[in-house]
Amino acid sequence: AGVFTYDPGFTSTAACESTITYIDGDQGELLYRGYPIEQLAEKSHYLEVCYLLLNGELPDREQMETFERTVTRHTMVHEQMHNFFRGFRRDAHPMATMVGVVGAMSAFYHDSTDVTDPRQREVASFRLVAKLPTIAAMAYKYSIGQPFVYPRNDLGYAANFLHMCFAVPAEPYHVPPELATAMDRIMMLHADHEQNASTSTVRLAGSSGANPFACIAAGIACLWGPAHGGANQACLEMLRQIGSVDRIPEFIARAKDKNDPFRLMGFGHRVYKNFDPRAKVMKQSADEVLDLLGIHNNPTLQVAKELERIALEDDYFVSKKLYPNVDFYSGIILEAMGFPTSMFTPIFALSRTVGWISQWKEMISDPSGRIGRPRQLYTGAPARDYVEVDNR
């Protein structure tokens, strides 16, 4: 027996100390290792942000080159994994495939599963950062019946991912540099977000000593839900379902109706009660990408813009401090790039992997670390005697 604090949804419990990411939800502020997300999105690039999150400081030129070289060396997956992919149904959701394949990495990379060995932890980190784009792209290629495309190590991280998704052996594919930049920015904006559901899942899984591949697979599984990373897919599907600007009021009314479970996807956040700073950058990126691709009259986009305008002026959304979040705009960019909605959450997952590993490494190297073991308030039956089946 004991007295426990009851905190459903963990709205007021800090589960750990961390030096990685800082969020001030009232100010709409997000810092990675102290650096504002807006500055990183404008001046940095994804692999530099990975280094920063993993190591705590920005790299000098030599450290950056070594890091890039190391990640690049690990971009291919074990050839036997191709067969593992082929065991899935072609119409499997790429997230389902990723949960399986990433979990299965522990069956392929035995030399980086010993969590007590710092060197093995390091190698596992590189492998995960390097291979997640390859795995996500393979899941996509498999789902559309095209051959897997091997990584190209002469390309940057984001450009290589686009290459693996959109190239086919039959003709050359040149990654448009502006799209690679936009993809890189999406990755940076998703790289970490402190103790959200999937990150807490990774930490909890890791606290038992489970290997890093198993922990990241757990994170991917948790991310999939529509209240979390699955919101980007759900948001675009919602915009399509609304279909035209004149139907927006109907959906706004549904979102406000207490008896209707419908929510405006891409709106609201547990921590941000002011604008999501990632959404600001993402919105600007969306405008740039659509301009670049000459997309102006896209009906989904028109619905998105009008929905945003109406919701930002509506008393319900204003009083509950529900603003568009990062997922509201990312889907618009990804759709314009040619990704099907089923790839939106895998792209979130591959971008967040570095945050998960950074948090996992921090957790595992904390000498005061103990297994995560939440308590509960038991509300079930008191002790009672077993009743024979004929007497029930």
Ligand code: CMC
């Ligand atoms: N549409 C309509 N009403 C909403 C919405 C929404 N999107 N979000 C919250 N509310 C209402 C909710 O009904 C509740 O009303 P009341 O106080 O009258 O009961 C109030 O606002 C507070 O909502 P909550 O569910 O207690 O808030 P939460 O902090 O537990 O949930 C959330 C946060 C993000 C899960 C929620 O806002 C939501 O479901 N949003 C839609 C899904 C989404 O876009 N998720 C992505 C989040 S950002 C990226 C990520 O984390 O992966």
